[in-house]
Amino acid sequence: MSGKRVIIFGGDPAGVATALEQAEAGMQVTLIESLPGLGGERIPQTRIISGENDFVDPNLEAVMRHPNIRVIDSAEVQRTEANNGNFRLKIKRRTPRVDREKCDDCKACIKVCPINMYDDFNEGVGFRTAIDFFNPKTGQYNIFKEDMPICQATCPANLDIRSYVGLIADGKYAESLAKIRERLPFALSIGRVCPHPCESACNRGYMDEPISICTLKRFVADWEMKEGIKAPVEVPDEFHKEKVAIIGAGPAGLTCGYFLAKAGYKSVCFEALPEPGGMFRYGIPEYRLPTPTLMREIDWICSHGIELRCNTRVGKDISFEDIQKQFDAVFLGVGAHKGMKLQIKGEDMEGVIDGVDFLRDANMGNPINAKGKVIIIGGGNVAMDAARVSWREGFDEVHVLYRRTKKEMPASPWEIEAAEHEGIKFQYLVAPIEVVGENGRMTGLKCLRMQLGEPDASGRRRPVPIEGSEFVVEAETLIPAIGQRPDLAFVPENSGLDITRWNTFAVNRANYMTNVPGIFSAGDVETGPDIAIRACAGGRKAAEGIVRYIEAKRGK
């Protein structure tokens, strides 16, 4: 074949016209367009129109007929290489899922498709279905199936939000809940406490405000509870003989057990504290997640085939080695419960209690000496919880001190706002330097004022002390809430488990297995302190990894 090879990018009128010109001149033309079809009329933007040539409308028929032109639409350039003035390209063409040879343009498919979304090809004017023909003149149909919508892709557990929200819109609440439970057993709890990263990504946010995804999830779960409907328990008729040990009855451990049971494996869950739930039970306060609600959910989850052994601390009441011997696989979901120290003088005085310990006491109903003024240190959600719990416990004054400004505070904005509403006082740009007191009991906190300097590694501006700005705040109680770490004291020296410098377990994210075969881990002890839905997501993926592991071992 004679003629040089020309590749043209862009199926707009200019690209199409050039393709025709080049082809007429004898070139071998490939026209590449990223949209599923060519063309579309355009209004000129280089001249004032005058009658006949109002729209530039590419001559698609001529393009389609021309023997020297090949069109690749729905295309994506994967690789380009240039050498000696030649180009080599690798192009991917997304499948249209409609055979254009067979399709007779009857539109029957469009009439039944339940999807109704903004017509992106028409700049959001009107709607279209999931079957589109962006240029009706070409009648080229195309079904665009992406892995998941942005909300689902953003959700750590990849919940099928679009489906469960759509089912609510249809009034099909039970179906909606079933959809959620395909990937998450904790609808009641997560529906109350999730900081919903999905909502920040929601496309509706570009139009006005994002969908209230989290509260909708809560709505269907509440609906089942309020209507007194017994949540369905669906497990295989027979369980396999292998058993799995789960250490820690938090969101990660219980989710793991739930999905193991669904796959036909029973588990035994060892929990150090008197009741299951982990931070759901002993961290997050009652007013955000009431215990009866949580327990309803946990009872239901365990009824799938998890045997709970509470008040059993691994490393104390039973050894890790014994568990390893007795079970076919072990899941470690012990969370991150050890509060970080402020590293200042006087920190061990009476009156100082770590945020996580304080919240656990409150959640257990232990007596709290809530008199006078309390200072909470930190700007995260744990600090907000500690402040709001202190206020409920009856302290006269609740102060939160934070080293940076409100803008840098990592707590969720709605939590900060709720705390402000409840009358909690915030002092920004203040850092503690010493707990002061008498006879081992604290009476106040010495602080420094700060100002913001250069941004640090996290991109936030680093607070730097203002010299000579020392002052003392009088207070009876101090609650540092500046972060937690996992407590891995239960792991024997010779376990061989890889432990990172953040005191977490390192796993292979493909199956959540640690470096020791048969031992899996997820949740806060794997990620470091994080949010519950990520712990649940990890628990589910670990369950899948455990099932594959056991099956491979059995096959041998």
Added chain:
Amino acid sequence: MTYERKGRYIVEFQDIPKARQHHIEIPVEERRNNYNEVELGFDEERALQEAKRCLSCRRCLGCALCWAECKTEAINFDMKDEYFDLEADTIIISAGVERPIERVNPLFGLGKNNNIITDLQLERMLSASGPSAGLVIRPHDGEIPASIAFVQSYASASPQMHRAALFLGINEAILVRRKLPGAEISLFGQDLAPFLEEQKEALKGLDRIEIREAVVSALTPAENQSLQVTVESNGTQETRTFDLVVLLTQPQISQDVKNLSKKLGLTMSYANFLAQDVTGLISTEKETLKLTAVQ
């Protein structure tokens, strides 16, 4: 139009914009010295309202309803992506037009009022193959607007981009005039003199289209979802009401083309494609790479 079915996953046009529903909360006074649950979630009415706001983004669910319906068995979910290895002696790039709405000053309220649209949206409406089959309508109620304002939505742009934006806006005004002979049509923009001078001849026959050097300082909702447009020019301020407002946006080179040219080692701006009065191919710093001028 094919979008007449109602039912699952349907957002009514009147439902946009519609505010997010808020959960029910107990008052602050009822929270002290107890652990009563603070947030009470949605009641059924709020839940339904909120769920109906979801746009059900991103395409096919895989429900196969279409497949069952298709008589010619054209629909095939197993159809695979295809890969092509291509070689070429020359590459030609055509710009494509992108007018990102992020560049529109948020003060203009795009997305807050249905009757504020962009020039690109109007272009789709004006197209006979577009969503309204060539009819110019108010998105809010589907009525034919009696008055339309074109408003420049950006503060400054390169002269070429400004020029391209004005061409599009004025051409649209001309097309609207032909469809709606009785409508009042105005265009408010800045820095118009050079353009008007250059296009003096072409603009001669303009049929009752007001083109005015002015800054629009506010767009506020008026009765019936029309808009009050506050216009400032020559130190005077004036408020007029329009049924439909069209925002003139800045053209920009599309992200796809930017990425592509980066891979090919080209530096590019939209102005390349608008190179004055060129038709046909534009050379680049690389001999075997060319651009086609925007038409």
